Amino acid sequence: MMSNPTTPSALHPLFRAPSVLLDLVQQGETIKVGAHETLFSEGDPAQYLYCVAEGTLVLSRYSVSGDRQIMTFLFPGDFIGITFEKSASLGAETLSKCTLLRVDHSVLEDQAARDPDVWRALSEVTWRFLRGSMELTFTIGRKSAVSRIASFLLYLSFRQGGFSTPTLVVHLPMGRQDIGDFLGLTIETVSRCFTKLKESGCVALPSTDEVAILNVEELRMAADVID
Amino acid sequence: MMSNPTTPSALHPLFRAPSVLLDLVQQGETIKVGAHETLFSEGDPAQYLYCVAEGTLVLSRYSVSGDRQIMTFLFPGDFIGITFEKSASLGAETLSKCTLLRVDHSVLEDQAARDPDVWRALSEVTWRFLRGSMELTFTIGRKSAVSRIASFLLYLSFRQGGFSTPTLVVHLPMGRQDIGDFLGLTIETVSRCFTKLKESGCVALPSTDEVAILNVEELRMAADVID
DNA sequence: CGTACATTTGACATCCTTCAAAATGAGTGG
DNA sequence: CCACTCATTTTGAAGGATGTCAAATGTACG
Numbered sequence: 001m002m003s004n005p006t007t008p009s010a011l012h013p014l015f016r017a018p019s020v021l022l023d024l025v026q027q028g029e030t031i032k033v034g035a036h037e038t039l040f041s042e043g044d045p046a047q048y049l050y051c052v053a054e055g056t057l058v059l060s061r062y063s064v065s066g067d068r069q070i071m072t073f074l075f076p077g078d079f080i081g082i083t084f085e086k087s088a089s090l091g092a093e094t095l096s097k098c099t100l101l102r103v104d105h106s107v108l109e110d111q112a113a114r115d116p117d118v119w120r121a122l123s124e125v126t127w128r129f130l131r132g133s134m135e136l137t138f139t140i141g142r143k144s145a146v147s148r149i150a151s152f153l154l155y156l157s158f159r160q161g162g163f164s165t166p167t168l169v170v171h172l173p174m175g176r177q178d179i180g181d182f183l184g185l186t187i188e189t190v191s192r193c194f195t196k197l198k199e200s201g202c203v204a205l206p207s208t209d210e211v212a213i214l215n216v217e218e219l220r221m222a223a224d225v226i227d
Numbered sequence: 228m229m230s231n232p233t234t235p236s237a238l239h240p241l242f243r244a245p246s247v248l249l250d251l252v253q254q255g256e257t258i259k260v261g262a263h264e265t266l267f268s269e270g271d272p273a274q275y276l277y278c279v280a281e282g283t284l285v286l287s288r289y290s291v292s293g294d295r296q297i298m299t300f301l302f303p304g305d306f307i308g309i310t311f312e313k314s315a316s317l318g319a320e321t322l323s324k325c326t327l328l329r330v331d332h333s334v335l336e337d338q339a340a341r342d343p344d345v346w347r348a349l350s351e352v353t354w355r356f357l358r359g360s361m362e363l364t365f366t367i368g369r370k371s372a373v374s375r376i377a378s379f380l381l382y383l384s385f386r387q388g389g390f391s392t393p394t395l396v397v398h399l400p401m402g403r404q405d406i407g408d409f410l411g412l413t414i415e416t417v418s419r420c421f422t423k424l425k426e427s428g429c430v431a432l433p434s435t436d437e438v439a440i441l442n443v444e445e446l447r448m449a450a451d452v453i454d
Numbered sequence: 455c456g457t458a459c460a461t462t463t464g465a466c467a468t469c470c471t472t473c474a475a476a477a478t479g480a481g482t483g484g
Numbered sequence: 485c486c487a488c489t490c491a492t493t494t495t496g497a498a499g500g501a502t503g504t505c506a507a508a509t510g511t512a513c514g
Contacts, residue, residue: 176461176462188462188463
């Protein structure tokens with residue numbers, strides 16, 4: 001399993017949709033979902049392959065005690081509902097109003113039987129998801145709270161810059177609770193870490209949902225990706 | 228994304244090798260590697276698809292400060308080296324003497340071009356790995372040290388029982404440091420948690436590398452998988 | 455302008471880590 | 485078989501980072 005260690009930290013996986021899958025979902029229907037709604041829950045029958053057209057969602061899992069672990073954030077171009085099982089292992093919730101394309105799994109299977117590229121594309125999307133999942137494991141397992149937040153900001157910057165030119169002003173489409181549920185932190189710790197990064201001069205916080213990166217190198221250092 | 232929530236906690240993914248991949252690796256060569264050796268490192272060119280025949284290995288990633296995060300343990304039947312990239316994103320190290328089957332990626336690609344089932348099998352193996360990775364993320368992100376250790380023991384029990392009949396005596400082919408590097412804990416915390424589980428009567432520790440499960444329900448409770 | 459909700463800040467408790475030392479166990483040679 | 489050595493594990497004490505509980509501040513929207 002594999003990668004280029006010099007690649008910018010990518011906590012997120014499902015980017016740059018393979019065209020064969022885009023063609024596929026475009027054969028299906030388009031749906032609109034309001035903010036903070038549940039698309040499907042853990043354990044629901046797996047029925048559709050979705051592609052995000054607009055908006056932000058999360059895939060998450062809940063513990064018996066009700067704690068939520070967000071496994072990934074989903075942005076336009078990302079796929080949801082790839083599975084090799086009959087039911088969903090993660091729940092999907094919208095953070096904002098979303099537009100989604102979807103096709104029934106039966107259509108997916110028909111197409112895959114005829115076109116081996118579908119399998120290849122599914123493999124690749126699953127692989128990207130796995131890369132992101134491992135990145136998250138590493139971030140949660142080995143980094144301090146401040147490092148996790150710094151890593152998260154760099155990831156959003158990278159992602160919002162189209163995976164090529166990191167943006168210096170990062171938009172946060174999710175609340176502090178969502179960030180905490182992603183990084184294994186409480187909402188208070190998330191808030192305190194933002195404050196620390198601000199006080200260290202790495203970033204500015206022009207508003208609750210915006211972060212301006214003032215010193216990329218220092219932020220990368222804080223994220224524990226250099227030195 | 229998908230699963231059956233009632234499935235026993237499975238921290239590990241690459242089990243029950245698809246026959247099409249087994250056939251493939253059997254076309255290649257058999258190699259033997261001593262204990263505590265590096266099969267390949269992060270960043271090395273990805274050359275082979277391996278299948279574990281005998282022994283135990285880990286896939287891991289190191290931080291710039293040298294901390295190791297083990298992403299998965301590998302047991303007989305597991306595959307290593309599935310990738311969609313030119314270099315390895317994880318390093319592979321043996322814990323014990325290992326026997327491995329391997330084929331060059333070029334053979335894999337040739338076969339995949341002719342037989343779409345190869346892609347399907349790779350998707351499935353990647354998917355299982357992803358399931359395990361998410362399980363680990365959840366364990367590290369949401370559980371206390373004792374819960375992590377309890378979850379880990381249940382996973383080994385499940386795995387060593389062939390995914391069907393959990394064993395009541397669990398063998399630990401890895402040291403405390405390895406367990407810590409997997410669960411995001413220090414070696415001391417791992418040791419203390421074993422002691423706590425022993426004192427609570429859940430388990431007995433007949434030797435350093437053996438755990439006897441005395442009370443499965445209590446252990447499951449400690450692992451935070453019930454109630 | 456006022457209400458409701460999200461975020462930030464503060465004080466304190468808890469869990470895990472760190473550093474240090476003792477105990478256990480495996481391997482080797484006497 | 486026993487003694488010695490080295491590595492690993494366990495235990496102890498203290499410190500630090502994050503969680504918890506509570507209050508204050510900030511922000512969005514009617």
